[in-house]
Amino acid sequence: MALMGQMMTMPLLISSLLKHAARHAGDTEIVSKRVEGDLHRYNWREAELRARKLAQALARLGCGPGDRIATLAWNGYRHLEIYYGVSGSELVCHTINPRLFPEQIAWIANDAQDSALCFDLNFLPLVEKLASAMPSIKHYVLMTGRSHMPAQTSLAGLLCYEDLVEAEDGQYQWPEFDEQTASSICYTSGTTGNPKGAVYSHRSSVLHAMGAALPDALDCSARDVVMPVVPMFHVNAWGLPYSCAIVGCKMVMPGPHMDGKSLYELFEGEGVTFSAGVPTIWLGLLSYVKTNGLKFSSFKRTVIGGSACPPAMMATLIDEYGVDVIHAWGMTEMSPLGTASKLNAAQLKLPKDEQRRLLSKQGRAVYGVDMAVIDDEGQTLPWDGLSAGNLVVRGPWVISQYFGHAESPLITVDGEPGWFPTGDVATIDAYGFMQITDRSKDVIKSGGEWISSIDLENIAMAHPAVFEAAVIACAHPKWDERPLLVVVKKPNAELTREQLLEFFEGRIAKWQIPDDVVFVAELPHTATGKLQKLKLREQFKAHRLAGV
Ligand code: AMP
Secondary structure, three states: OOOOOOOOOOOOOOHHHHHHHHHOOOOOOOOEEOOOOOOEEHHHHHHHHHHHHHHHHHHHHOOOOOOOOEEEEEOOOOHHHHHHHHHOOOEEEOOOOOOOOHHHHHHHHHHHOOOOOOOOHHHHHHHHHHHHHHHOEEEEEEOHHHOOOOOOOOOOOOOEHHHHHHHHOOOOOOOOOOOOEEEEEEEEEOOOOOEEEEEEEEEHHHHHHHHOOOOOOOOOOOOEEEEOOOOOHHHHHHHHHHHHHOOOEEEEEEOOOOOOOHHHHHHHHHHHOOOEEHHHHHHHHHHHHHHHOOOOOOOOEEOOOOOOOHHHHHHHHHHHHHHEEEEEEOOOOHHOOOEEEOOOOOOOOOHHHHHHHHOOEEEEEEEEEEEEEEOOOOOOOOOOOOOEEEEEEEEEOOOOOOOOOOOOEEEEEOOOOEEEEEEEEEEEEEOEEEEEEEEOOOOOOOEOEEOOOHHHHHHHHHHOEEEEEEEEEEOOOOEEEEEEEEEEEOOOOOOOOOHHHHHHHHEEEEOOOOEEEEEEEOOOOOOOOOOOHHHHHOOOOOHHHHHO
C-alpha cells in the first residue's frame, strides 16, 4: 500500500504570493507612472494592505465568490492591487484589452458576465459610451482619487477607487479555499471568430509564476528591477506581477506612457535591469535610443515574445546595447509561458554564431509544459530541426476547455489524449529548441511547399533601411500562393523594390524569395501589438504580383 506524504496541505493561492512579498520584501518598492502623468511610489507591504482593503470594499458592494471583476487599465499599482484583492478574495479578475474595438469589449464583458468594471481615467469616455451595452455590470469604479473624479458623467453611481479603499480598515484575512478555484480570465484575441475566454485557476497561476521565475525561463530575482512593458491585460503581463512577488523584487510600471522617450527615462530613472514586451515596443525604444545616441546604464536583459523576435533586433540589443534577449513563446491558453531560449552548459561551448542561431529560436520547454510537433494524422514528427508540423502542448497551466464552451479543444497524439493544439507550425531540434515557422494560417503554400513568412520577415528586418516588414500570401495562378513583402522604410531611408529583393539572394532558397514588395507608411497591428496579417491579406486581396 502506498505511503502518503506527511507534509502540510496548503492550497496554492494567489494571496500567498502577495503575503510572502509583504512579509519578506515589504520595503521593496513598486513605482508606477500614473495616467495622471506623475510617479507614484510605495512598497509591497503597502500594496498588500491596500489589496486587503479593496477586498473588503468589494465585499461591501455585494461582490461574492466567483463574481467577475473586469478591468480596463494600464500597468500600475492600482491594477496590481486589483489583481490581488480580487483573486485573493475568491472573485475572478477579468482583464480586458482596451485596444480592442468597443463592440468587442462589450461582447467580452457580456460573455464573461462581469459584475463590476474598474477602469483608468482615460477610458471614461469609452466606458460611458459602452455602459448601456454591458447590462451585467452593476458597479463602475474609476481608478483614481477624489480630485480627479469627473464633475459630470452619464455613469449612474460611479465609484471612486481611492474612496472605496480609504473607507476600509484593512482588518481582513485572506480566505483559504480550493486551489482549483478560478482566479482570472483572459480572452484570446479572436482573429478567427469571437474571442474565447481562458479561465486560470489559483493553482495554475501560482505554478506558472514559479516556473516562469526560474533562471532558464524569465529569470527573475530579488536583485532585479523589473519593468513589465507588456500590458497587464495581455495574458497577465506574462505572469510578472505574480513572479515578481515570489522573488520580492522592485517593480516599475509604465502606465500608458509606452513611447520610446518615456520608457527610456523610466529605465534610467528607476534603474530597470529586466523588462518584457512584444517586438513592436522594442522597435520604438531602439529607434529613440539610436536617434539620440543614448546607452542604457542598468538595463541587462529582456524577454521578447508574443511575435517572433527578428534576429536583427536581437543582434542590435545584444551587440550594440549589451542587453541579453530571452526569446520566449506562449499564448493566452498557456498562461502564457511555454518555451524560452536559454542555452545550457554544453550549448555555451558551441561557436558563437551557432549559439546565436539557437537563441533566435523560441527555445526549450519550461518545466510544466510538454510539447511535440505532429503531422496531420496526429503522429509525432522527429526532433531534427527540419520537420515542421503542428505544435501541441500540455501541462498544468494549459487550458482544458474554453469558458462557456462545453466541447473539448484537446486532441489525441500518438494515441495519447489530452494535448492542446496551439495552431502554430514549428520544428524542434535535437537540443529540444522549438522554432515557430508560422501561425498555421499565415504559412504561404507555394506549389505544395510551405514558405515561412517569419523567415522572410526576419531577412527583410536585417536590411538597414527597413523599419518593419510583414510577409503575406498572395494568390498566384500557377503556384496557388506566393509571398508578398510589405515594408515600412526607416525615416529618410532610400530603398527600392529591386534593392530589397536582391538582399534576399543567398540568404534563402531562390524559390522562397518574395515575388513582390510594396512600401507602406505603416503596418496594421492587433490590440496586443502583433502584425495583423488578416487585415493585411484583406488590404492586398486584389494585389497583382509583378509579372502575373
Ligand atoms: P496570444 O494568445 O494573443 O498571446 O497569441 C499567441 C500566439 O502568438 C502564439 O500562438 C504564436 O502564434 C504567437 N507567438 C507568441 N510568441 C511568439 C514568438 N516568440 N514567436 C512567434 N510567434 C509567437
